[in-house]
Amino acid sequence: MSELQAGRTGEALSVARVEARSQRSRYLDILIAFAAFGVLASLPLFFGSKALLDFVIRCSAFGLFATSLNLLVGYTGMISFGHGMFFGLGAYGFGLIMQRTGVPVPIAFVATLVITAVIATVIGAICVRLKEIYFAFVTLAFQMLIHSTILSWASLTGGDQGLRGGIPRPVFLGIDLSNHVHLYVTSCALLVIGLLLMRQIAQSPFGYTLRMIRDNANRASFIGIDVWRAKLTIFVLAALFASTGGIVMALFVSGAYPEFAYWTISGEGIFINMLGGVTTFLGPMAGTVLLLILNDTVTRLTEYYGIVLGIVILFFAIGLRKGLMDFVVEWYVQRRDSAEERS
């Protein structure tokens, strides 16, 4: 048997093993997702605070965005500095379709995702050929290109004023998105469904292909994986979830603003991932909650938001050298191991 064939059987075995494991954990994931949605959706029954609901809606928007970015950064090793463009595309696409055509919300939702997929495929086809820092820069350039287009195409997008005048939200299937609680529950549902789908992608054989590309792209291509196609696929998939985050944001603020497509959104996404940790699936979610809390408290306490945030970043980057969830998980594993040694 040649070496190549040996490699291939080994690969088939490990894929089978991975599949068996993910089959079992899939039910657990669905169960957890249902429970999480139940808890989130019942919050308004116990807490009347509008600020809390607003907070969770914002967490949904940024959580979808940050977790989708982690599919690229953490799982595939593609540091995108332009992922925010899809957040902006989602917000503008959805807002424009609702304002101009008056189609029902679900159709506008699907249409926005289709537009995002088409644009992400074109941009991705160009970007994923490049590696490391060049990939980061070309995505950044596309982000700024889209931002400039939004600013200069004022007749369509409202230029630097953004999409104003509110996004119409007609009732569909008994859901009235202009009702705050309805909007809240819908955001939670989108978040939980989005996270569940992304979790499935991450745990699928395809997800393991991505990890392999991250760890050794050459080896992946030697055993017959089309690296370009796999990278493009995850680029487009991640764009769809980021776009969904943008849609939630557009619904929340009832508009879309150029800042949504500015590169700083991408920077914040990277930062959220770092803050929460990139090696655990829920790390970006933890990072989102942490950043939003930090945001709200720091801006309330001081006008020098940058200094405080900067010092926190330094603490994570130089002090911990990893994100919060990574730190917690490692600490837990170490504790468990030392406990086993003692017993």
Add this chain to the structure above:
Amino acid sequence: MDIDALTGCLASSACLVTQTTSGFIIGMLLFLVAVGLTLIFGVLKVVNFSHGAFYMFGAYFAMTAYQLSGSFALAMFCGAGGTALLGLIFERVFMSRVYGADVLMQLLVCYAFVLIFDDVVRMVWGPEFRSMGMPAAFQVMPLLIAGGVVPPYYLLLIGVALVMAVILGLGLARTRLGKVIRAAAHNPGMVSALGINTGLIYGGVFALGGMLAGLAGALAAPVRSLTPGMGFSVLIESFIVTVIGGMGSILGALIGALLIGMIRSFGSLGFPLFTEGLMYLFMVVVLVIRPTGLFGKEVA
């Protein structure tokens, strides 16, 4: 879009001279910032995301020195020297801790300092726009070249930048120190085995990069308004320049900077709202054709 304005300008020699000069000014300032960025990347393999802050500090240092002393030369010296010192401290205390770490960590440390530096400037100099004003020595009649107006200060600025380009190019290619720096970029382990302090070289190169950005800021201070966060657009543009020219290439930085300068200058006539978009479009086109930039070496 205003194509008529663009073609009209291309047909008039006066407008052509004015726009070309302004393209040169933008390009030369960008070159000084970008060449520092490219040097730091070439030697330290670090993408210095906080580089724009050095440009900003250069401008503020120069403004303060000029207002205190009234001497333009001292202002330039303080702008460049102050940022060199800042770069040295920054590299030794913070950046040197994340060498060899994830690219993400390096970017984050720099991002943190972008936030911190902007707020520091806001604290010290206030959040509003400031201006240094044109030194008296340059408040003379502008030159007329083929009907185009060229302020004398612009010539000084272009001259200084060109001199720096020559010094850097020759210094790296011909001097012993230049050879050591190039060797450290290529194989730091071997260089330190030969008994050369690579930490010192890294710090020195970072300080040099910071100094160049600070000099650009100081030179720009009389002709641009100063504001916290002013480094950011310069940073993004100098990134475009280094990427177009090829990261680590000084000649690439010069040519990339001039190309971007001209695109900005002439683009603002033809596409007033989409001038920035043109730059990004250009960068995308270059990267699609040559992924490592015009003068970049192929990376394996």
